[in-house]
Amino acid sequence: MWDYTDEVKEHFLNPRNVGEVDDPDGVGEVGSLACGDALKLTFKVDEQKRIKDVKFQTFGCASAIASSSALTEMVKGMTLEDAEKITNQDIADYLGGLPKEKMHCSVMGRDALEKAIAHYHGRPEKKIEGNVVCECFGITDVEIERVVREDNLMTVEDVTDYTKAGGGCESCHERIQEIIDQVHGKSHVVQHKPTGLTNIQKIKLIEETLEREIKPSLKKDGGDIDLVDVDGNTVFVRLHGTCATCAASEVTLKHYVESKLRDLVTPELVVEEIQ
Amino acid sequence: MKVIYTDNNATTQVASEVLEEMLPYFHDLYGNPSSMHSFGGQVAVKLTEAREKVADLVGATPDEIIFTSCGTESDNTAIKAAIESNPGKKHIVTTRVEHPAVKNLGEYLSKRGYRVTFLPVDRQGRLGLEYLQKSLSDDTAIISIMWANNETGVVFPVGEIAEMARDRGIVFHSDAVQAVGKIPVDVREVPVDMLSLSGHKIHGPKGIGALYVRKGTKFSPLLMGGHQEGGRRGGTENVASIIGLGKACELAVEHLKGQNEHVKYLRDKLERQILKEIPNALVNGDRDNRLPNTTNISFEYVEGEAILLMMNEFGISASSGSACTSGSLEPSHVLRAMGVPFTAAHGSIRFSLSVYNTEEEIDFIIEKLPPIIERLRSLSPFWGQSGKEA
Numbered sequence: 001m002w003d004y005t006d007e008v009k010e011h012f013l014n015p016r017n018v019g020e021v022d023d024p025d026g027v028g029e030v031g032s033l034a035c036g037d038a039l040k041l042t043f044k045v046d047e048q049k050r051i052k053d054v055k056f057q058t059f060g061c062a063s064a065i066a067s068s069s070a071l072t073e074m075v076k077g078m079t080l081e082d083a084e085k086i087t088n089q090d091i092a093d094y095l096g097g098l099p100k101e102k103m104h105c106s107v108m109g110r111d112a113l114e115k116a117i118a119h120y121h122g123r124p125e126k127k128i129e130g131n132v133v134c135e136c137f138g139i140t141d142v143e144i145e146r147v148v149r150e151d152n153l154m155t156v157e158d159v160t161d162y163t164k165a166g167g168g169c170e171s172c173h174e175r176i177q178e179i180i181d182q183v184h185g186k187s188h189v190v191q192h193k194p195t196g197l198t199n200i201q202k203i204k205l206i207e208e209t210l211e212r213e214i215k216p217s218l219k220k221d222g223g224d225i226d227l228v229d230v231d232g233n234t235v236f237v238r239l240h241g242t243c244a245t246c247a248a249s250e251v252t253l254k255h256y257v258e259s260k261l262r263d264l265v266t267p268e269l270v271v272e273e274i275q
Numbered sequence: 276m277k278v279i280y281t282d283n284n285a286t287t288q289v290a291s292e293v294l295e296e297m298l299p300y301f302h303d304l305y306g307n308p309s310s311m312h313s314f315g316g317q318v319a320v321k322l323t324e325a326r327e328k329v330a331d332l333v334g335a336t337p338d339e340i341i342f343t344s345c346g347t348e349s350d351n352t353a354i355k356a357a358i359e360s361n362p363g364k365k366h367i368v369t370t371r372v373e374h375p376a377v378k379n380l381g382e383y384l385s386k387r388g389y390r391v392t393f394l395p396v397d398r399q400g401r402l403g404l405e406y407l408q409k410s411l412s413d414d415t416a417i418i419s420i421m422w423a424n425n426e427t428g429v430v431f432p433v434g435e436i437a438e439m440a441r442d443r444g445i446v447f448h449s450d451a452v453q454a455v456g457k458i459p460v461d462v463r464e465v466p467v468d469m470l471s472l473s474g475h476k477i478h479g480p481k482g483i484g485a486l487y488v489r490k491g492t493k494f495s496p497l498l499m500g501g502h503q504e505g506g507r508r509g510g511t512e513n514v515a516s517i518i519g520l521g522k523a524c525e526l527a528v529e530h531l532k533g534q535n536e537h538v539k540y541l542r543d544k545l546e547r548q549i550l551k552e553i554p555n556a557l558v559n560g561d562r563d564n565r566l567p568n569t570t571n572i573s574f575e576y577v578e579g580e581a582i583l584l585m586m587n588e589f590g591i592s593a594s595s596g597s598a599c600t601s602g603s604l605e606p607s608h609v610l611r612a613m614g615v616p617f618t619a620a621h622g623s624i625r626f627s628l629s630v631y632n633t634e635e636e637i638d639f640i641i642e643k644l645p646p647i648i649e650r651l652r653s654l655s656p657f658w659g660q661s662g663k664e665a
Contacts, residue, residue, distance in 0.1 A: 002580075012584065018654055033657055034617040036578065036597070036606070040656040057656035061580035061597070065654060136605075168605055212390060 004062060005096035011066035016073050019055045028116030030108055035137060035164070037064045037105065041071070041112040045120070051075050051083060056112075063095075063102040070094045071109040084117055086110060088162075089151060103162045107147065133175050136168025141179055148183045156180070171256065197266060203230050209264045210237075214257055225257065233268040235261060238275075276590040279636045283476075284425050284453060284569060284627035285594055289519065290478040296522040297480065300515040308512055309503065318514055325521025329485050332524040333451075333470065334461035341486045341504045342517050346452040347376035349471030349486040350419070352497040352508070353448040354380055356469075357417035358389070360493035361446070364416035370394045370402060371612035372426075377419050377450055378608070390414075399561040400429040400613045408439060417446045422454035422470075426596060426609040426625060427560030428569025430458065437466045446492065452476055452484075456527035457535060457566045468492045474516060478629070479523030483516035534630045539567035541637045542628050546570045548641040553648050559615055559623060568628040571596070573619035576658045577651040582624055585647040591640055596623040 004012075024042035031038030037060030046052040054076055056068040071091055075083045088106035092098045098106055130142030147153060147162045156176045160166040166176050197205065210227055218225055224240040237257065258271040280288070306315035308322050326337040343349045354367070354377065369381050371393045378393075385391040392410040396402055402420070411418075418440050423430045433449055440447035448469040454460050456477035462470060469492060474483035488494055488507070500509015550556055555575040574582065579597025586593060596607030597620070605611070606620035615623070626640070652658040 009584075012581070013588065015654060029656070033576070033621070036617070036621045038656055057654060059576065059655040059657055060578050062584045064578075065581060212388075213385075216390060216392070 002063070002099050002102065004066075004099070007070075007094070007096040008063055008066040008098065011069040011095065012062040015056075015065055015069040017055045017069065017076075018057065020057065021053050021055045026116035026120035028112040028114065028119060030111045030115060031060070033059065036060065037108060039064070039068050039108050039112045041068070041116045043075070043116060043120075045080065049080050051078055051080065060105065060108075061102070063098055064105040064108065066095055067091050067098070067105040067109045068112075071113060075113065080117055080120065083113060086113060087150060088147075100158075100161045103151075104164050107162055133179070134163075134165035134168065134172045137164040139163050139165035141175075144176060144179050145183055148180050153180065154184070171259065174259075199230075202265060205265045206230060206235055206261060206269075209261055210257075213260050213264065217256075228274050233266070233270060235269055235271050236274050237271060239273060279589075279591045279632075279639060281626040281628055281632065281636075281640065282592045282594050283629040284428075284625065286475045286481065287478045287629055288631060289475075289480055290523060290526055292526060293479055293519045293522045297515040297519040300518055308514060309501070321518050321521075322512060322514065325517045328521040328524045329472075330487075332460075332527055333455065333472070333487055334463040335487050336490070338505070339462075339487055339490055341488060341507045342512060342520075343484040343486055343508060344482055344513065345484045346374070346450065346471050346473035346476070347484075348497065349452075349473070349484045350374070350376040350448075350450050351380055352486055353469040353471060353488075354384075354417055354419055355497055356488075356493070356495045357446045357448065358384070359495040361416040364414050365389050366412060366414040366416060367391045368394065368407065368410050368415055368418045368420075370396065370420055370431075372396055372400065372424055372609045373419070373421055374425055374450055374452070377421070381419075394420075396429075396612055398614050400424060400427045400559070400609070401561050401564070402431050404432065404435055404439070407436065411439070411443050411445060415443070415445050417448060419448045419450065422449045422451035422460060423458070423566050424560070424609060425453045426607055427571045427613075428453070428566035428627075429560045430454065430564045430566060433467065434465045440468075441466055453566060456524075456530065457538075457568055459531060462487060462489065474520040474523060477523045477527050479520045480516045483513055483520045485520065530630050535567050538628050538630055538632070541632055541634060542568055542570055542626070544634075545626060545628075545637045545640060546572070549644060552641065552645040556648075557619060559610060559613065559619075569625065570627075571623055571625045573615065574622040574624065574648050575619055576655050577622045577648060579622055579624055581651050582622070582647060585651065586640075586643065589639070589643045591643065594625050594627075596625065597621045 021042040021044050025045050026043045028041045040057045043051050043054040054072045056072050058065045058068040074086060074094055088110040091106040091109045092103065130140035132138055133141050133144055143163060144159055144165055151162055153159055153162060156166055156173050159176050166173050207227055210225060214225060226238045228236040228238050261269045304318060306318045308315055308319035326340050329340050330337045343352060365388060367381060367384060367389055369377055381391045394402060394406050420431055420436055422433050437447050446468045449467045450471045451460050452471055452473045453476065455472040468489045470487040472485050475481040494507060496507050498509045503509060503512055549572060557573050559571040559573055579595030583593060583595050596610045606617060610620040610623060
């Protein structure tokens with residue numbers, strides 16, 4: 001059971017400002033049913049650009065509902081300028097803290113508020129900036145960098161707690177660690193294990209690894225993979241079945257096949273797909 | 276506040292008869308059953324009795340029962356014993372819906388040179404035997420398939436699986452932790468080679484389990500140590516808990532004779548009324564082949580943790596396959612393997628009853644749950660858009 005504060009419980013059981021504001025000036029929507037939480041925030045402002053009415057609708061766990069409710073209480077009566085300065089940590093603090101694993105609920109609140117204010121100003125919907133790092137939850141490097149910096153996060157686990165990134169298949173953990181290291185000014189040293197493989201041994205090992213480790217998993221999803229050639233450290237493969245037509249095949253290759261081969265054969269390998 | 280406990284697939288209350296049997300063995304009769312003196316010897320006699328009672332529940336002989344510390348240890352012991360005693364075989368067959376005790380061990384072994392087949396299930400959580408047939412090879416060391424699923428209660432065709440394994444000369448282990456005590460489990464009728472069971476799922480104490488190993492099955496211990504359990508599991512016996520497990524098995528034999536009918540009646544009533552009162556609610560799992568005590572229901576457009584906490588306000592205890600309750604961010608691996616859409620998986624609630632539940636308790640849940648779901652849906656941005664009651 002989660003260790004929720006009394007404030008979280010109170011806001012969950014008696015949420016304030018539920019619903020939608022009539023004829024809203026600002027609307028912000030984040031999350032989705034598939035992700036497991038979503039928030040729609042609507043507000044209306046008065047002549048002094050103060051938020052005079054604000055309401056929320058949330059699909060999600062207790063801390064998602066409590067964070068949304070808290071956010072509406074916090075911003076009511078605030079100027080848009082001040083509201084824009086609210087951080088996810090402010091929302092968590094208002095509730096007397098959130099369990100570490102639930103910090104992403106407060107991030108969702110901040111994101112919805114930002115979106116709603118941008119909508120009010122008529123700013124175009126911010127395109128998702130950066131490159132997607134976590135495929136499972138669609139989180140980009142820019143988003144990860146931001147929480148790492150703002151909340152001074154130190155570990156991959158922290159990043160997952162705050163953004164959900166890395167909480168699914170976990171194949172992006174290495175990339176998240178790189179971002180953390182970059183933000184904290186550590187250069188990323190790639191360690192190369194010395195290997196004593198001859199070319200013949202390497203090719204044989206690649207073949208074996210494909211057969212034993214990679215093919216069975218791809219077959220589970222209706223796909224298959226063939227080894228075409230090995231040139232130095234570049235492995236050429238051809239994909240069949242659903243893998244070949246799936247938009248995620250690039251990801252499958254890079255993250256899965258390559259990391260398996262690097263783990264089990266030699267860390268210098270690069271995988272290339274032949275159409 | 277009175278607790279209405281409907282989370283019996285997670286754990287159960289220790290029956291008072293069980294507790295009573297156990298108590299003397301903590302303080303008064305603390306001898307070591309391996310000792311030569313009669314103070315220890317009288318304890319050994321009780322262990323023998325307990326072993327007989329456990330064997331009796333599953334139709335085994337007492338020497339085929341090994342006491343372990345839990346269901347997880349039984350599962351690990353079985354799988355590791357099979358691969359250790361078949362060193363030339365590098366293939367393991369299991370399913371995508373196993374308990375973590377089997378699933379995570381399978382994933383671990385798949386990184387240690389073993390090929391592990393995780394068999395799929397269909398939308399109702401049923402296993403396709405044709406997939407099993409196709410997956411078997413001369414390299415297969417063990418088939419490990421649960422008797423019944425903990426989340427949905429779906430019962431697998433273990434009889435047919437056992438025959439298939441026997442034809443091919445492959446060891447078959449079944450994690451029967453959820454099945455034992457709820458439905459008849461008899462190793463004379465279903466020729467499994469190994470079978471796991473656990474004390475705390477059948478009104479016995481936590482921290483005690485057992486592994487049935489059919490006579491003649493090649494075995495290798497997980498814990499090396501003294502001569503306890505005939506050299507098959509080292510470590511001084513957890514005396515009080517073994518005695519408790521024995522008593523719990525004796526009670527389970529009694530419950531199977533009739534009280535489980537009462538559990539099924541309550542489960543069916545609960546499920547029927549929930550589906551009647553609450554729109555957009557769906558049962559997960561094959562309703563024709565299920566444990567009599569379990570129902571797993573998805574409430575669309577709401578999130579499971581929120582439902583649990585609102586029920587908690589009324590003292591109702593259940594569980595959810597929602598991501599938010601698991602500590603991970605993805606919903607239950609069982610529901611995902613079944614292809615339950617995320618939208619429904621996040622809002623899934625499992626009620627698992629026991630012989631100690633009453634009809635008043637069930638009526639109380641039926642009264643309290645619909646307003647909870649309605650309230651949470653009124654908070655949800657999706658309900659107005661997509662729900663029936665838009």
